[in-house]
Amino acid sequence: MSACPDEGRPGLSEAGTRLASVAGRSGRISDEDIALVRERSPIADVVGEHIQLRNAGGGNLKGLCPFHDEKSPSFNVTPARGYYYCFGCAEGGDVITFVRKIDNLTFAEAVERLAQRAGIQLRYEQGGYVPGREQGERVRLIEAHRAAAEFYAERLSGPEAGPGRRFLSERGFERADAEHFGVGYAPNEWEALSRHLMGRGFTSPELIKGGLAREGRRGPVDRFRGRLVWPIRDITGDVIGFGARKLLDSDDGPKYLNTPESPIYHKSSVLYGVDLAKREIARRSQAVIVEGYTDVMACHLAGVPTAVATCGTSFGEEHIKVLRRLLLDQAEFRGEVIFTFDGDSAGQKAALRAFQDEQKFVTQTFVAVQPDGLDPCDLRVKQGDAAVRDLIAGREPLFAFAVRSVLSRYDLDTNEGRLAALDAAAPIVASIKDPGLRKAYMVDLDRWLGFMDEGFVIRRVQQTAGRAQEGARTPGGRAQSGQGGRAAAGQQAGAGPAARPGAAGPDPMDPAVRLEAEALKLAVQRPALLGPEFDALEPDTFTLPEHVALFGVVAAAGGTAAGGPGGREWVDRLLEQTEPGAAGAVPGLDLRSLVTRFAVEAVRADVNVEERYGAAVLAKIQEISVGRAVARVKSRLQRLNPVDEQQEYNRLFGELVALEQQRRVLRERASGA
Numbered sequence: 001m002s003a004c005p006d007e008g009r010p011g012l013s014e015a016g017t018r019l020a021s022v023a024g025r026s027g028r029i030s031d032e033d034i035a036l037v038r039e040r041s042p043i044a045d046v047v048g049e050h051i052q053l054r055n056a057g058g059g060n061l062k063g064l065c066p067f068h069d070e071k072s073p074s075f076n077v078t079p080a081r082g083y084y085y086c087f088g089c090a091e092g093g094d095v096i097t098f099v100r101k102i103d104n105l106t107f108a109e110a111v112e113r114l115a116q117r118a119g120i121q122l123r124y125e126q127g128g129y130v131p132g133r134e135q136g137e138r139v140r141l142i143e144a145h146r147a148a149a150e151f152y153a154e155r156l157s158g159p160e161a162g163p164g165r166r167f168l169s170e171r172g173f174e175r176a177d178a179e180h181f182g183v184g185y186a187p188n189e190w191e192a193l194s195r196h197l198m199g200r201g202f203t204s205p206e207l208i209k210g211g212l213a214r215e216g217r218r219g220p221v222d223r224f225r226g227r228l229v230w231p232i233r234d235i236t237g238d239v240i241g242f243g244a245r246k247l248l249d250s251d252d253g254p255k256y257l258n259t260p261e262s263p264i265y266h267k268s269s270v271l272y273g274v275d276l277a278k279r280e281i282a283r284r285s286q287a288v289i290v291e292g293y294t295d296v297m298a299c300h301l302a303g304v305p306t307a308v309a310t311c312g313t314s315f316g317e318e319h320i321k322v323l324r325r326l327l328l329d330q331a332e333f334r335g336e337v338i339f340t341f342d343g344d345s346a347g348q349k350a351a352l353r354a355f356q357d358e359q360k361f362v363t364q365t366f367v368a369v370q371p372d373g374l375d376p377c378d379l380r381v382k383q384g385d386a387a388v389r390d391l392i393a394g395r396e397p398l399f400a401f402a403v404r405s406v407l408s409r410y411d412l413d414t415n416e417g418r419l420a421a422l423d424a425a426a427p428i429v430a431s432i433k434d435p436g437l438r439k440a441y442m443v444d445l446d447r448w449l450g451f452m453d454e455g456f457v458i459r460r461v462q463q464t465a466g467r468a469q470e471g472a473r474t475p476g477g478r479a480q481s482g483q484g485g486r487a488a489a490g491q492q493a494g495a496g497p498a499a500r501p502g503a504a505g506p507d508p509m510d511p512a513v514r515l516e517a518e519a520l521k522l523a524v525q526r527p528a529l530l531g532p533e534f535d536a537l538e539p540d541t542f543t544l545p546e547h548v549a550l551f552g553v554v555a556a557a558g559g560t561a562a563g564g565p566g567g568r569e570w571v572d573r574l575l576e577q578t579e580p581g582a583a584g585a586v587p588g589l590d591l592r593s594l595v596t597r598f599a600v601e602a603v604r605a606d607v608n609v610e611e612r613y614g615a616a617v618l619a620k621i622q623e624i625s626v627g628r629a630v631a632r633v634k635s636r637l638q639r640l641n642p643v644d645e646q647q648e649y650n651r652l653f654g655e656l657v658a659l660e661q662q663r664r665v666l667r668e669r670a671s672g673a
Contacts, residue, residue: 028124028125029108029111029112029122029123029124029125030122030123030124030125032123033111033115033120033122033123034096034111036120037096037111037114037115037118037120037122038082038094038095038096040118040120041095041096041114041117041118042079042082042095043077043079043082043083043084043094043095043098044061044077044079046095046098046099046114046117047061047063047077047084047095047098049235049236049278050066050102050235050236050325051063051064051065051066051075051325051326052064052282052325052326052327053077054073056076056602057602058602058603059078059079059080060076060077060078060600060602061076061077061078061079062074062075062076062077063075063077063325064324064325065086065088065089065091066102066321066325067086067089067091067101067102068086068088068089068091069321070088074086074087074088075088076600076601076602077600078599078600080567080568081525081566081567081568081571081599081600082094082095082568082571083571083596083599083600084098084596084600085596085597085599085600085601087597087601090593090597092593092596092597092600093596095114096110096111096114097110099113099114103138105136105138106136108136109136109137109138109139112136112139113136113138113139113142116139116142117236137209137263138263138264140202140206141206141209141210141262141263141264142238142239142240142264143202144197144202144206144207144210144212145210145212145231145238145239145240145241145242145264146238146239147196147197147200147202148193148197148212148239148242149182149184149231149239149242151184151193151196151197152184152185152186152193152229152231152242153179153182153183153184154184155184155185155186155187156178156183156184156185158185158187160185160187160188161185163247163248164185164227164228164247167228167245167247168183168228170381171294171298171377171378171381172298172377172380172381173294173297173301177297177301181230181276181293181296181297182230182231182239183228183229183230184228184229184230184231185227185228185229186222186224186225186226186227186228186229186244187225187226188225188226188248189222189225190216190221190222190225191219191220191221191222192222192225193212193213193222193224194207194212194213194219194220194221194222197212198220204219204220207220208220209262209263210259210262210263210264210265211223211241211259211260211261211262211265212259223257223259224242224244224257225251226246226247226248226250226251227244227245227246227247227251227257228244228245228247229242229243229244229245230242230243230244230245230272230293232258232259232265232270232272232311233274233275234264234270234274234275235274235275235278235322236275237275238264240259240262240264240265240270241258241259241262241264241265241270241311242258242259243256243257243258243259243272243293243311243312244256244257244258245293256312258311258312266318267310267311267312267313268313268316268317268318268319269318269319269321269322270310270311271308271309271310271311271319271322271323272293272296272308272309272310272311273296273300273307273308273309274308274322274326276300276305277300277305277306277307277308278326280305280306281306281308281323281326281327282326282327284306285327285335285336286306286335286336286337286338287306287308287323287326287327287335287336287337287338288304288306288307288308288337288338288340288368288392289307289308289309289310289315289337289338289339289340290307290308290309290340290375290376291309291340291341291375292309292375292377293309294377295307295309295340295375295376295377296308296309297377298376298377298379298380298388299376299388299392301380301385302376302380302385302386302388302389303385303388303389304376304388304389304392307376315339323337335364336364336365336366336395337364337365337366338365338366338367338368338392338395339365339366339367339368339398340367340368340369340370340375340376340391340392341367341369364397365397365398365399366395366396366397366398367395367396367397367398367401368391368392368394368395368396369396369401370391376388376391379391399428399429399432399437399441400441400444402428403425403428403429403441403444403445403448404448406421406424406425406428407421407424407425407448407449409421409424410424412449412450418449418450418451421449422445422449422451422457422460423460423464425445426445426460426461426463426464427464429441429442429445429461430461430462430464430465431465438461439458442454442457442458442461443457445457445461446458512543512624513543513544513547515617515620515621515624516541516542516543516544516547516621517547517598518603518604518617519534519617519618519621520542520547520550520551520554520598521598521601521603522603522614522617523551523554523560523563524554524566524570524571524574524595524598524599525566525598525599525603526565526566526603526614527554527560527561527562527563527564527565527566527570528560528563528564528565528566529611529613529614529615530560530614530618531560531561532559532560532561533618534554534559534560534618535554535555535559535560535561537551537621537622537625538625539551539552540625541621541622541625545589546589546590546591546594549584549586549589549591550591550594550595550598552583552584552586553574553577553578553584553591553595554574554584555584556577556582556583556584557570557573557574557576557577557584558573571595571599574595575592575595575596578591578592578595615669616669616670619666619667619669619670620666620670622666623663623666623667623670626659626662626663626666627663629659630656630659630660630663633652633655633656633659634656636652637649637652637653637656640652
């Protein structure tokens with residue numbers, strides 16, 4: 001069967017971006033409604049619609065970051081405080097920030113989207129609430145598509161839709177199946193949908209911008225006419241476009257027609273059926289890639305609910321990112337991605353194209369090809385549900401399929417043919433990144449070719465790999481690596497900013513500096529564990545400028561005594577103090593991101609010993625501060641003459657004795673707490 005055709009920093013008030021502007025009219029969403037949206041939008045649920053989250057301990061959840069490519073999860077969510085933070089790319093914020101960033105929305109649009117999800121009717125100040133007028137562009141387009149999907153679905157039962165119902169029936173689908181997948185029928189009229197939607201309050205520019213209609217001589221003209229229509233949904237379940245199959249001989253358009261690129265529809269990252277498959281993909285650690293809408297339907301109905309399909313484009317990098325986040329793809333090689341292709345030459349070419357991207361998955365990748373060329377939909381019609389399940393169960397590793405596909409082009413009964421086949425397959429085997437897997441396929445390649453000389457085959461493949469590496473070197477003869485790569489890797493791993501050689505200032509990785517960070521983390525998460533003693537510290541107790549500034553933010557918010565047990569309200573109060581013009585704001589320092597990070601980053605202590613841990617951290621940081629004072633006094637004493645400057649010397653000596661005594665007490669408290 002043919003393939004389917006064709007900013008945000010974490011913030012609290014966001015006062016300057018809260019206006020929802022549409023068609024020259026604006027309204028400010030009320031603060032009470034924004035607070036209600038946050039309250040009724042659990043961050044774990046919202047984030048979990050886009051990536052798979054797993055328990056990371058300490059009340060935190062962890063997954064692969066949706067904002068940058070990574071192999072190991074560094075994206076953390078703390079449901080209790082309602083914040084997320086990625087230790088790989090430093091993106092962080094609350095649930096509204098996440099929606100803004102993931103869908104590229106304004107603040108108002110993100111609030112509107114979450115409000116719609118939670119069933120909240122927003123109130124707009126500066127003119128009041130006018131339904132359908134103050135909503136953001138994305139929300140309006142989503143609503144128009146939802147109304148269009150309902151319109152098409154209702155028309156499928158009408159007399160004109162007979163060819164569409166017959167098409168489905170011939171492929172083994174019943175009425176309930178069509179309803180489950182939302183399949184509908186677009187009337188064979190120029191303006192049927194446009195008239196319906198404009199009667200619902202949508203404008204002609206909205207219909208055209210969303211791809212539901214195109215500009216005609218006398219107004220908008222429906223894009224889909226006389227076709228069977230599948231709604232295409234994003235990962236959260238919102239309808240963002242349609243795919244339409246030609247039914248009538250009089251239709252001179254392509255067999256399949258898709259929604260064009262729009263503000264809400266980007267075919268390079270859309271997977272048909274992902275809204276229905278995402279939970280099973282995460283649960284089974286398996287994703288099945290098929291080629292058409294009916295193939296997705298057939299797989300789901302046959303007991304393969306992890307099937308998805310691309311829409312109007314080949315499987316690419318953006319699709320990989322979507323699936324990796326759902327699979328929580330890691331180095332354990334637990335999951336699998338299975339491509340299904342027709343058994344003909346076109347299907348083999350598609351599989352080989354997929355091979356080029358295979359190693360962007362850590363997950364094991366397979367190919368399932370039906371020898372007689374039947375796609376999953378036709379296979380289900382002719383041989384039943386079990387045959388579809390058997391097709392997927394009989395999958396073959398993609399590396400093996402790619403190599404065998406190359407070997408099939410040559411005459412392996414002759415020495416010349418075997419040698420030519422070896423040279424053609426060698427680049428594929430040489431490109432396998434895992435050394436152990438590459439060696440195993442070298443051995444397999446010898447067996448498949450019948451040389452019975454593993455050493456010869458291995459040397460031939462290694463020669464190919466050597467030539468490839470030589471070609472990848474820079475003109476100067478050196479591979480591109482070194483400090484830059486290592487620094488980037490360290491930063492992506494979330495290790496924190498490394499000190500530059502020769503740079504002035506404290507090293508962020510110094511144990512004492514990391515202890516400062518732990519104390520500030522407790523002040524953000526568990527202020528009651530520190531109490532007035534933390535507030536009484538001097539700013540110079542901290543050494544990093546951002547730590548000193550964050551200590552000031554805590555003080556500006558009323559100190560840890562005002563934070564009580566911590567939680568969302570306390571973090572929000574701290575974030576308010578980082579706003580430009582607030583008492584805690586420091587120009588040039590990104591304190592907002594630091595507060596968010598410390599609100600999410602796990603405290604090192606077990607919850608059962610947090611109280612003792614807080615006292616120990618506080619005692620240790622005071623001990624270090626007193627130690628610095630001891631060093632300063634000793635330095636001054638060494639510069640004094642005990643005879644000529646006896647009075648000053650005695651005073652400083654007494655101060656040193658008191659400081660040493662204080663340090664001993666703090667050390668005992670830190671070790672005994």
